[in-house]
Amino acid sequence: MIARALIALAVADFRERVRRPAYAVTLLAAVGLACLAVPSAASRWVILDVGGYRGVYTSAWVGTATALAGALWLTTGGFYVVRDAIGRDERTGVGPLLAATSLRTPTYLLGKFLSNFLVLASMVVVLAVTAPLMQLARGESFAVDPVALLLPFAVMTLPPLALTAAAAMLFETVPLLRSGVGNVVWFGVSMAFLLAGQGRNAPLGGFGVRQAAESMRVAMAEQGIGVRAREFSLGLTEAKEPLRTFRWDGFALDGAFLGGRLLFFVLALAVALLPVLWFGRFDPARRLLGAPAAAEGAHAAGSAQEAAGRPIAEPQAPAVFGAVPASVARLGRVFSFWRLLAGELRILAQGLSRWWWLAAAGVTVAGFVAPEPTMLLPLAWVWPVLIWSRLGTQRVEHGLDGLLGAYPTPSKGLLAEWAAGVVLTAVTGVAPLVRMVVTADWPGAGAWAGGALLVPSLALALGVACRTHRVFQVVYLGVWYLAVNGVAAVDYMGVVRSGGLPAGPSPLVVAAVALVLVGAALAVRTARHATR
């Protein structure tokens, strides 16, 4: 009975997800990832680099490289794909229906965990199907060994993904982590997890990098290649020259390693079941799920309010609906862009707590006294990430599409929304700008201006196109992380310096990209309107 309910729950949830258009995009991303893991022989962009060497593209190497790349990126990115299993049940109203059945909470949580894992596993299947095609396409070895090819996916990719599936469940049941804050926290947690998982002494064997690396070193030594001081690098990096090759036929699995893999699953089950202790089964009175999405409609408003556990509105005197207002509704002589901008700013900043503002003010004040003008700019421009991610999504999120669809000048509304984002970006990053202007650091101020245009443009474009906060949050955090770690090519803020000057792309290029993104947002919304 329990098993049947569990499977039914997982399968229904899985079906619901895979029938959404976004699922096809995630599978395409998996194909892209598999292609990236097996770059052409002449490429300098590589995923797996053993001190300037890579394996000949045999089944063992292709399988291991693709499986490790999958483990690396799906562990972080997969979280954003699968989270929302419980949130969707709450939004759609299916959750309360299930809560009124005899379904036990552990079964519900396990079902959702299983569904999360199935979605991630389906992406791994795509990787595993693409891998032999890449092996044949690269043409260095035409002997396809299914075991050597597929085993790495089972022992290297799936175990950490089970933890990702469980973490997504856990985050959804903790009120603070359930919001956009959880997306940011996961980015940090997964980065730490990825670094730890690649280490020599990684708990539970990590991703299995140590086993693979040691076996590769042995193979290299046998082939007369010096292995001292050769570092094993996993992750997209640019090598100085195309990698040389050596022959590697895979590594042997031992009992301890396989035991560690199993422990991953056990740990994942424990994490997924942990919320049994506090999960409120969609009972608004318990509120441990946090407030649900804001009222989606006039009909939903009452129930949303009840679901939020807030006191129902005080009894209100009935509407008069007497004489229709006599005043004339005059159109403004000039289109009221400033009032529209004020409205968009109010909407963008709605619901922000005073703590948020206090922290933003603290970062600004600190920015004025920091030793270097741009020292705190990365902090100032990561703090509003959850607010920027509202750009382009709020109409859909709050169910205003139908209402505003009948209002004139939709393009001006979008531009006002973008301008509100620019204002927010400029205000939060004002301290470094003032200091750069005072010290006549015009290249720095120019880079700052490019960034101030780019960030809200990226948020708006991704928000309008994807209609969700998550995509921007993930993309932006990734780009920000690279910039903060000194990758000049993506430094949109001007914080990576070379000879005292910003080493990143020209502000004009950044501004041009920003304008292209705004144009794309406008085009997407206009096209949606035209095909409404």
Added chain:
Amino acid sequence: MMNKTPLQGTPTLELEHVTKVYKGGKRAVDAVSLRLGAGLLGLLGPNGAGKSSLMRIAATVTRPTSGKILFDGTDVVSRPNALRAVLGYLPQDFGVYPHLSAREFLSYLAAVKGLSARSARRRIEELLELVNLTEAGRRPLGKYSGGMLRRVGIAQALLADPKVLIVDEPTAGLDPEERVRFRTMLSDLAEDRVVLLSTHIVSDIESVASDIAIVARGRLLRRGAPEELLREVDGQVWETVAGPAEAAALRERHVISRTLRTADGVRLRLLSAAPPGGDAVRVTPDLEDVYLAVINGSAGRSLRQAGAGAGR
């Protein structure tokens, strides 16, 4: 058939052979033609009849697959702003920004509409008074009840003093007293404006609509003044008291308009072109009878013949 000619200077909205086919082939609206002048047209139909699709199309929110929509002669499928500037639209379901107050929300919408600041301020105060939310106007909308949000929706529809008012199931969430007052207000507004009201509640329409259209399965089945529609089922509505077995048999054979269990048996009101037998007596039809007759196609030839006049 009544044939209204719009007064000079009053707006006209025309839907010509409007069809909407959604992805997957679902034909929500099927070749509907309607000409609307000043006055209130009540759109009646069962759930899923295509009323909301038709309302969204008329409000320029949804683009028709084929057909034309003309506002004062201008094609608003290609030039929607010509209608949007003078349109008040209240969808069946709509959202709000939950952390904004009613006043802030309406100010924002007034700016989107392009109203001048002074005009917007005055208008918003008047409308909040109209919907009796002046006191609550400073509270965040997320704390409003469903009925209060509906009133905010009504206020936004009237923001720009619209020439065309399209309201979809507007009375959901209003209490009975408010419903009556709202209907009266709509009736007043319809004096010199196009008002299109959609509902599946017959009583919402019968007291105010001088013109009624009945739709089902995306098609316009009937259109006419209430008295015209009533005339078409005159003599076809019956009441009888029957025992349980006989009542079951009557339910099989006829469209039942009302059922009431009494001490003498089951009192049934039913539609039938011929006397249904027993002690059935002919009664005066009401709009609910007309609606059921049209939807179930049980009003026979007379209705089908009259159907030729639909879509004036």
